[in-house]
Amino acid sequence: MKELKRRLEAEGYNNQFYCIGSGWGAISDGFALDITPQGFEFFYVERGQKSTIQCFDNEADACRYTYNFLANEKWSKSHLVGFFDSEKQADECVSWLQKKGIEYLSDTIPYGGPNDVRYRVFVFGNDFRKVKELRGNGF
Helix, strand or coil: CHHHHHHHHHCCCCCCCEEECCCHHHCCEEEEEEEECCEEEEEEEECCEEEEEEEECCHHHHHHHHHHHHHCCHHHHEEEEEEECCHHHHHHHHHHHHHCCCCEEEEEEECCCCCCEEEEEEEECCHHHHHHHHHHHCC
């Protein structure tokens, strides 16, 4: 499981979306792989409650399944880099990302109700490292 943790980190998966090993109680909504007395369990966590997806007898199969599952889950590599209360701020962020050639996704959500919109901007994979590095130059 250590190798899986290293690989997910190196490939820019968002560690707020998954947990490998103990400590899965710290994620509010995501996926986890942990060792149990019966073997290895891959499960979904939502609000501290877990729902088993698959159980395995050996670590190699459990890690392979977990990696493939996360690789096919769109949001597993997403990183929120902007949360704005104005469309203008979000547009400035998007413009900055476009100039840097960084792939992004932006959307809106009702925050305090349908008339209280927030604008979110996400980047994927290791692009969050680029944003973190370049952000000191401002956007």
